[in-house]
Amino acid sequence: MLETIIFLVLALIITGGGIYILLSKEPVYSVFALVVSLLSMAGIFALFGATFIAALQIIIYAGAGVVMIVMAVMFYKYEHNSLTKLKKWWLGALLLFVLFLDLSAILFKFEKSALSLNPTSTVELSKEFFKHYIYPFELVSVLIIVGIVGVLIFAKERKNK
Amino acid sequence: MICGYSVIFLSIVLFLIGIAIFISKKTFIMMLIGAEFSLNAINLLLVFFSKVKNNLDGQIFVIFSLTVAAIEVATGIAIAVILYRKHKIQKREDLKELKG
Numbered sequence: 001m002l003e004t005i006i007f008l009v010l011a012l013i014i015t016g017g018g019i020y021i022l023l024s025k026e027p028v029y030s031v032f033a034l035v036v037s038l039l040s041m042a043g044i045f046a047l048f049g050a051t052f053i054a055a056l057q058i059i060i061y062a063g064a065g066v067v068m069i070v071m072a073v074m075f076y077k078y079e080h081n082s083l084t085k086l087k088k089w090w091l092g093a094l095l096l097f098v099l100f101l102d103l104s105a106i107l108f109k110f111e112k113s114a115l116s117l118n119p120t121s122t123v124e125l126s127k128e129f130f131k132h133y134i135y136p137f138e139l140v141s142v143l144i145i146v147g148i149v150g151v152l153i154f155a156k157e158r159k160n161k
Numbered sequence: 162m163i164c165g166y167s168v169i170f171l172s173i174v175l176f177l178i179g180i181a182i183f184i185s186k187k188t189f190i191m192m193l194i195g196a197e198f199s200l201n202a203i204n205l206l207l208v209f210f211s212k213v214k215n216n217l218d219g220q221i222f223v224i225f226s227l228t229v230a231a232i233e234v235a236t237g238i239a240i241a242v243i244l245y246r247k248h249k250i251q252k253r254e255d256l257k258e259l260k261g
Contacts, residue, residue, distance in 0.1 A: 001162075003162075003163055004162065004163055004164075007163050007167070007168075008167075011167070011171045014171070014175060015171070015174060015175065015178070018175060018178035018179070018182070018198060019178065021178075021182055021191075021194060021195075021198070022178060022181055022182050022185065027188070027190065027191065030191065030194065031194070034194055034197065034198070037198070037201070038201065041201055041204075041205060044205065045205075045208055047163075048208055048209065048212050049212060050208045050211070050212065050220055050223075052220070053204075053208055053220055053223050053224070056223075056224065056227055057204075057227070060227050060228075060230075060231050061197070061201070061227065061230070061231075064231060065197065065230070065231055065234045068234055068235060068238055069190060069193070069194065069234065069238065071238075072190050072238040072241060072242055073190060075242050075245065075246075076188070076190065076245060076251065077251075092181070092184060092185070096177050096180065096181060099177060099180070100173060100177055103173045103176065103177075104173060106169055106173070106206075107166060107169050107170065107173075110165060110166065110169060112165060112166075113165070113213055114162075115162075115163055115165060115168075115209075115212055115213055116212060116213075116215065117163075117212075120212075120217065120220065124217065125217055125220060125221070128217045128218075128221065129221050129224070133221055136225065140225060140228050140229070143228075143229070143232060144228070144232060147232035147235055147236055148235075150236055150239075151235055151236055151239040154236075154239040154240065154243050155239055155242075155243070
């Protein structure tokens, strides 16, 4: 019973943060709403027992990613009205509704089964990770190097041109 | 006892909110925020099914997804900042040179 209440409160916070991002005109406020949503999502992960994922969510998303976004917002000079005036907003709403119907097929496919809230042990997770997913792990490290090099090339000033 | 349907419903709603942010905002950084939001919704679904099926593969995929999302944010923000610094392009309507 208690976990249901916690889940519903966190879900309301996340959805409210998303709707605030959608409607707000100030970029910095919407970045902070994003932080609140991401931290609440980490709370839901911890509630489900995926504690390691919750820690990663806080460190990577809410720590590193959002700091980068705030830095970029500081580089920009914003006009305040950043929401597009959509002339055919009903078309977008119809598209989202159709997409919702499409995705709700997952709801009908889902057979009701018990959700175990026991914490996943990080030792088991890492054993599974390095037993079966060692090559994807190496490929992701290559991807990180490619990303770093790409960002450095982008950010380099070309003077003699 | 958390109802599984409510988790799936929450994930779908968050994904659609992310897509709505992506298509209704003008500036690149707000669009990136929308993409992050959608990715997060998918992570929720992966963790949920990993816990329901008692299978660790879902959580491992979430780790990969987190890494790729971090790289995506870094490169996307670099491109946005470069576009603003060199060409003073801030909104997506101004990207007319990429046409065709």
